Amino acid sequence: MSRPARQQRPPQIKIRTVRNRSTGKDETRYELVLDVGIDPDTGKRKQIRRRFRTEKDAKDALAELSTEVAQGTYAPAAKGFTVAQAIDEWLAHKGMRLKPTTLRSYRVTLQPVRDELGDKTLRELTEAHLVSLIQRLRAGEVRRRDEDGSLTEGFRPKWSGRSCNYLISITRQMLRSQQRQRRVSHNAAEFLESVEQTDSKAGAILSEANFYRILDHEDRDRHLWWLALHGLRRGEIAGLRWDKVNFESGILTVSENRVVVGDQISSGTPKSKASQRHLPMSDDLMDVLRAARASQRAERLALGQDYGSGEYVASDATGDPYHPNLLTFRWGKLLDTLGIPRVRLHDARHSSVSLLIARGVDIPTVAAWHGHQNPAVTMARYAHSQPEALRSAAAVYRRAE
Structure with a gap:
């Protein structure tokens, strides 16, 4: 042949x-x-x-x-236009309509791309360059840089799969912008495969018993932990003012977000339109908030003119609002006091979602309560099976006597 x-x-x-x-x-x-x-x-x-x-x-x-x-779709790559220039231009454009925290997360995530590949032109950038960078980020083999871009002796910590996938997504968006402007004909990140997220923290939630131990614990900040376990984000707790807690109507309005951006605190609207919500309060939650309000009024009387505005629900004994990071610190101390294994403050929100689902609340309602635009996010990211719920599920398979 x-x-x-x-x-x-x-x-x-x-x-x-x-x-x-x-x-x-x-x-x-x-x-x-x-x-x-x-x-x-x-x-x-x-x-x-x-x-x-x-x-x-x-x-x-x-x-x-x-x-x-x-x-007729060929677009010649712009000569000499570098990856660093493309990133800077894209971030500047995004900065006109993104919240400071989101813009900062974009900038931090793209920084390794800028540091390692920024001197390449868009024409030179390939998928192989990005794959190599992601592999080195996963392995902790990317050097740290000073603010001026010069290399230091240390290395960046290993990146999680979730962080690498976020980098892929944002890089893909940035390069699509360059394609629309006809500066480059191909998108080096368009077909990058996602990194397996074996490092997910999906199980970091409170058991139902520990959930109620926290609610029952007497503490100056008890009302803040009630809000956290009712699904409010840290920034929403830090940004909640007393004039948004209506004891007559029984409605709590979430309309402000106080977050840390670099070394500054930024106040603004919550992260999405769906996050701005009006939540009916249970009688128990209103009792806890009334007690906290009374305590703060007593502190105002004791301190007199030296007392701060006291307008925020999360305020210290002098009437000044809590730094958002202080909420995280105090949450950790609370768990240590109760002998509960540490989970993040944000995991109180995860626990809230899981508890409502376990109690039979429908997914669209759970999503609306927690300010999710898409109920699918509620299921994919926040709903975790409790051991108690799994035991109940196992009972279904028993042979009827």
Whole structure:
């Protein structure tokens, strides 16, 4: 049987020999030269010229670029426009409509991309560059940098799978913006696969017994822990003012978010439109809040003119609002006092979702109570099976006597 004829190399691809400056050795490259139309400014023929390590990579690029040219979607990469410039431009544009905390999370997440790949042009950036960076972030092999960008002796801590997937998502968005502006024809992050999230903290919730131990514990900040276990975020607790607690109507209005941005505290609306909500208070919650209000009034009388505004529900003995980080610190001390294994303050919110679902509250209602725009988020991120609920489920399989 005769061998199949070897597929001829397309005429647009030529073999070139180049000198590797690092090793001093000659290496083979496959150079792609493709006509992409006429330059409207000069009237001359335009060509792109790229080199690849393998013939397959060159052929794949030829097929992709030829399709783009034929369909009229080809966009020549902006010469000299770097990844760092693209990131800075995108963040500046996003800063006009994002909350400070979200913008900061974008900036922090993209910082390794800027540090490690920022000097490359958009044309040079490839999926392989991003894959290598993510692998090194996962392994803790990316060096720290000072504010001026210079390398330090230390390394960044290992990144979780969730953090790496966030980086992939934001990088993909940034590069799509560059595609829309026709600065680059391909998105190096478009087909990046998600990192397996084996480091999820999905089980970090309170048992039902510990949930009620916290509610029953007498503490100056008891009312704050009630709010946390009723599903309010830390920033929503820190930003709740007494004028938003209506004891006559029994409605608590969540409309302000006090969060830490760098070394500053920022106050604004909650993180989404759905997070701005009006929650009916149970009689027990109103009793706890009334007791806290009375205690703060007594502190105002004792301190006199030196007392602060006292307008926030989370205020210290002098009437000044709590720093949001102080809520986290006091929550940890509370758990230690009660001998409860530490979970994050935000996990009180997870526990709230799980308890309501276990008690049979429908998912859309649970989502609305906790300020989720999409009920699917409620199920995917916050609902965890309690051991008690699992035992109840197991009982279903028992043979009826």
